[in-house]
Amino acid sequence: MSENTPPKRRLKSLFFVVLLISLIAASFYWHSNNSKYLVSTSNAYVSGHIVPLDSQTSGTVKWISAEQGDKIKAGQLLVKLDDTDAKNQVKLKEQKLSLEVRNITALRQKTLSLATQVKQIKVSLKMAEDEFSRRKKLRDQAMVSQEELDTSRSKRDELRISHQVAMQKYDESQLLAGTMPIADHPQVKQASVELKAAYIRLSRTNIVAAVSGTVAAKNVHLGQYVETGDLLFRVVQLESSWVEANFKENQLTHLAPGQPVTIISDLYGQDKNYKGKITAIGSGTGAVFSLLPAQNATGNWIKIVQRVPVRVEFEQAIPGNYQLPLGASLQVTVDTSVKVQTLADNEPNHILKTQIYDDPASDSQQKINDIIRSNEGDFALSMAARK
Structure with missing residues (x-):
């Protein structure tokens, strides 16, 4: 600074020099004291759920509503398969259920008829036994012939056998017909289960999205025949993404969840x-x-610093204009000066679920009930009238 410089100007320049030196010293002091708590890595990437959408039945693709990059909602219809065979199966199973209900109804009506026959034979048997008892007494008094007594005995014995046969038929018919409501009869329940399975298969010809997200890959085309389990789409849930940061072993000392x-x-x-x-x-x-884990018990072992994956979740939902695609590279810095829960205290709280597959044929039970009622007829009224 020149000697001709005014004192005020020299003082002002000196002040700025001192201030600059102070700022540099403060910055150095802050970094020297705080940087030791900051742990960073550039080996970090965006990770997330990649949900595969598979076909749950086989058929020919006749309709597609999504392409790669489309935003979709959970429950949205994406693919329709040819449902001709599935509809035919539903009709066959409906007819089988109707037939089973009619068979059980007819069997129960037959059981009522057999019960009436048993009562009639029982009355006839009582009369035959009484008749035999009277003729036996008269025979002892020589008032009837032995032939008449034998005829009376034969009639009684025949009615006893007829009563036993009728009881066996009645018991067998009652066992097969059952006394439970027709809808709970084993044969009807089996037919109902088969019909519901047919309804479910028919509903699965309409393939819907299990979750909301973005279509990342499309592997289905019109006219393609798909089998059960074939991959059709891959859906990415960017809104629920997280960070997978791979820290070196010597960086984990002070890392903790939270x-x-x-x-x-x-x-x-x-x-x-x-x-x-x-x-x-x-x-x-x-x-x-890894697919082939390292075998360190070899003679040519070389020590390599290993990395451990650390899961980092975003505190807030990422705005749409700043979305991060899966696999995007990141720089992650952890402030280890914050003391929080230890690893042992960390409890899993990630629960994933979808209600799309809870009941794919939700209205099938009502249809089954309607078929049973329409074929059961007036059997209940008939039973009440006969009592």
């Missing part, structure tokens, strides 16, 4: 920072779960 995390993506750079927190720390290195 610690805050700063996330920077290569896609948006420093313009957009995401906030998250650690939710789980892996229980093994990546090498342990």
